[in-house]
Amino acid sequence: MLNMTETKSIAEVEEQIVEEFELFDDWMDKYEHLIEMGKSLPFIEQKFKTDEFIVKGCQSLVWLHPDFENGILHFTADSDAIITKGMIAILLRVLNDRTPDEIINAKLEFIDKINLKEHLTPTRANGLVSMLNKIKAYAEQVKLTRSHKS
Amino acid sequence: MNEVLQEKKIIDVEQIRSQFPILNRKVNGQPLVYLDNAATTQKPQAVLDAIQKYYSEINANIHRGVHTLSQEATDAYEYSRKTIADFINAKSSEIIFTRGTTESINLVASCFGKKFVNAGDEILVTEMEHHSNIVPWQLMCEERKAVLKVIPVTDSGELMLDELTKLLSSKTKLLALTHVSNTLGTVNDVKEIISLAHKNGTAILIDGAQAIAHTQVDVQExxxxxxxxxxxxxxxxxxxxxxxxxEKFLNEFPPYQGGGGMIKEVSFAKTTYADSPMKFEAGTPNIEGGIVLGEAVKWMKNVGVKNIAEHEHELLHYAIAQLKTIDGVRIIGEAKNHASAVSFLVGTNHPYDTGVILDKLGIAVRTGHHCNQPLMKRFNIPGTVRASFAVYNANEEVDKLIEGVKRAKKMLS
Incomplete structure (x- = not known):
């Protein structure tokens, strides 16, 4: 669903998350926050938790369902691991309800600033890197489809 | 610790630990607790020194030169082969240097397949095999139009031996089986199974990757x-x-790869091949690795494989007992004969989550499916947390693991 109130830019949301995480002195508080984020967000509808929408990591699984309406991409997702879910929550806070161009151009450098980059390396094999690639691929795909139509 | 207990200790853990420089490092600000030994062990100073010595003093290509360095390197390489042969009670000509267990299995699958396996023949593996003792046989079966059959595992993580007997038939050309399960820690009764296979005229390959550091292996016995x-x-x-x-197999096998070092004589009309082990070692090998592995074996012999096994047995059973005191912990794999590794799950927590939190505490364990996807499917779990032990691990490290698991449980609940 398209949010008609004024939305913050990707940079603004990233800044907000960095400030939020700066409040934590030690890793335990930070991870507890991450776990809470993982628990509290509404995730994917059960009917989309199928092989069609699965992103297989070696360590954990991710499901990702895209929606495209009024030029805006909306994703719902889930994972079988709670820390991965927390990471999804952070990433979707930044990338959800954006135009394909915004998603394609997102650098996501804030992940480094909040010291959670270790979860976004291919060697972690938790499905998150593949999920990000899929998000970007969906954005490229809808952009291409639209430019063909116009 | 009181004196009586001290006296009973088989291994002076502090003395052993002092030989492993990496154990002094910190991870995430915490002293490293390394419990991922089934994945790889750390290296003692004697092994590190041997690597340095090889490159500083005798580095040269082997089996080729008449010059002194080449002779010295060749002697060291062959001396190591002999050391390893003695360690498992084999002959030097029966010891082939490979890149690792995976390549060893691929070599046998390829050469045995070409020589002995035909359409309709069967290869037996077990449900607890590592992927590297499944996939090479699948590839070979596909190529030779043979059939792969699987011996199932019980709920406690042991092989169903009566199923094995049923599956052995006149078509079964080879049985490939792990000595110790990398995930469950189950020690298979390989001697009994080898004898069953041989009575059936079936050849047998043992994946000893998880056994060799924990038990005395005698291939003749x-x-x-x-x-x-x-x-x-x-x-x-x-x-x-x-x-x-x-030898009887190696002599019959065709070469695995072609190249320098594995030939008797080359002509464009016909090339003849060297005898084993040279026949299977094409190209310049990992000379340093070969020589240094001999040093690692010597180091293990000095400590004593029996002492290592006893110390690890104590650690393992202490860890299992302590894990069981934590509410909601489920041990995956409770075979009567159990070595070196314990797999577990905490309530409904995902192993990845537990592993991430343990890492933050400086505790290195393995999480995931451990290259055992069919086994995970059999237990209907996404993976496990696995702690695996080596001779340098101490009871205090088990205590830290237990504290860590408790903390992870609290954070994830």
Missing amino acids: LDCDFYCFSGHKMYGPTGIGILFGK
């Missing part, structure tokens, strides 16, 4: 046809491993 292991899981370097094969 076992009477196995092939035994495979990796250097890096026994305090030696990575990229080097061993295939033991009985």
Whole structure:
């Protein structure tokens, strides 16, 4: 669903998350926050938790369902691991309800600033890197489809 | 600790630990607790020194030159082969240097397949095999139009031996089986199984990757046809491993790869091949790895394989007992004969989550499916947390693991 109130830019949301995480002195508080984020967000509808929408990591699984309406991409997702879910929550806070161009151009450098980059390396094999690639691929795909139509 | 207990200790853990420089490092600000030894072990100073010595003093290509360095390097390489052969009670000609267990198994699958396997024949593996003891046989079966059959595992993580007996038929050409399960820690009764296979005229390959650092292996006593292991899981370097094969098979096998070093005479009309082990070692090998693996074996012999096994047995059973005191912990794999590794789950927590929090505490464990996807499917779990032990681990480290698991449980609940 398209949010008609004024939305913050990707940079603004990233800044907000960095400030939020700066409040934590030690890793335990930070991870507890991450776990809470993982628990509290509404995730994917059960009917989309199928092989069609699965992103297989070696360590954990991710499901990702895209929606495209009024030029805006909306994703719902889930994972079988709670820390991965927390990471999804952070990433979707930044990338959800954006135009394909915004998603394609997102650098996501804030992940480094909040010291959670270790979860976004291919060697972690938790499905998150593949999920990000899929998000970007969906954005490229809808952009291409639209430019063909116009 | 009181004196009586001190006296009973088989291993002076502090003295052993002092030989492993990496154990002094910190991870995430915490002293490293390394419990991922089934993946790879750390290396003692004697092994590190041997690597340095090889490159500083005798580096040269082997089996080729008449010059002194080449002779010295060749002697060291062949001396190491002999050391390893003695370690498992084999002949030097039956010891082939490979890149590791995986390559050893692939070599046998390829050569045995070409020579002995035809359409409709059967290869037996077990449900608890590592992927590297499944996939090479699948590839070979596909190529030879043979059939892969699987011996199932019980709820406690043991092989169903009566199923094994039923599955052995006149078509069964080879049985490939792990000595110790990398996930469950189950020690299979390989001697009994080898004897069953041989009575049926079936050849047998033992994946010894998880056994070689924890138990005394005697290939003659076992009477196995092939035994495979990796250097890096026994305090030696990575990229080097061993295939033991009985001469009668190795002599019959076609070469695995072509190249320098494996030939008798080359002409465009016909090339003849060297005898084993040279026949299977094409190209310049991992000379350093080969030599240093011999040093790792010597180091293990000095400590005593029996002492290592006893110490690890104590650690393992202490860890299992302590894990069981935590509410909601489920041990995956409770075979009567259990070695070196314990797999577990905490309530409904995902192993990845537990692993991430343990890492933050400086505790290195393995999480995931451990290259055992069919086994995970059989237990209907996404994976496990696995703690695996080596001779340098201490009871205090088990205590830290237990504290860590409790903390992870609290954070994730």
